[in-house]
Amino acid sequence: MARNETLTGVERFFDDDEIIVSKTDPTGRLVYANDVFLRLAGMTEAETIGQPHSVIRHPDMPRAVFKLLWDTISSGKELFAYVVNRSKNGDHYWVLAHVTPSFDTNGKIVGYHSNRRTADRKVLENVIMPLYKKLLDIENSHANRKDGMNEAYDTLLKILEEKGVAYDEFIFSLQS
Structure with a gap:
């Protein structure tokens, strides 16, 4: 599907009692998206599945955070992360995502399940947005995208090491 790559700068919101739910196969292809996902993404089920x-990846979302996410969930662990997503029309929306692997009876990963809730605005503005800008600046300072992502990833790991926490602990420490 061709996407409009224009960003509008308009932020979309959803209610605190709503949950965005999606499921993917092991390669990250969508197999389910609930009505809240579809509404915020501005897509139909046929366009999504x-x-x-x-x-729905927003270009302001650091690739290094997605690397951390994929490394974590593909190893069988869950992850919480703040994510900015992009709607089909170029709007954006922030979420606090909880991504978990789904296993078959033999313990093999057969897909991933993600629940997203509203993001804490204060945490976004005071911590996450500045951190993601720093990581993006590092990523964009390299001609080779993979080198940029890897340097930003190493920077993220150093920040966590200096704080003496794993990524989930870091995210939980930000919650009020």
Whole structure:
């Protein structure tokens, strides 16, 4: 599906009692998206199912955070992370995502399940947005995208090491 790559700068919101839910296969292709996901993404179910979850990736979301996410969930662990997503029309919306692997009876990962809730505005503005800007600046300072992502990833790991916490602990420490 061709996407409009224009960003509007308009932020979309959803209610605190709403949960965005999606499920993917092991490669990250969407197999389920609830009505809240579809509404915020501005997409129909037909446009969504079978697409890579990255169909809603916002260019201001550091690739290093997605590397951490994929490294974590593909190893069988869950992860909480703040994410900015992009709607089909170029709007954006922030979420606090909880991503977990789904296993078959033999313990093999058969897909991933993500629940997203509203993001804490104060945490976004005071911690996450500045951190993500720093990581993006590092990523964009390299001609080679993979080198940029890896340097930003190493920077993120150093920040966590200096704080003496794992990523989930860092995210939980930000919650009020």
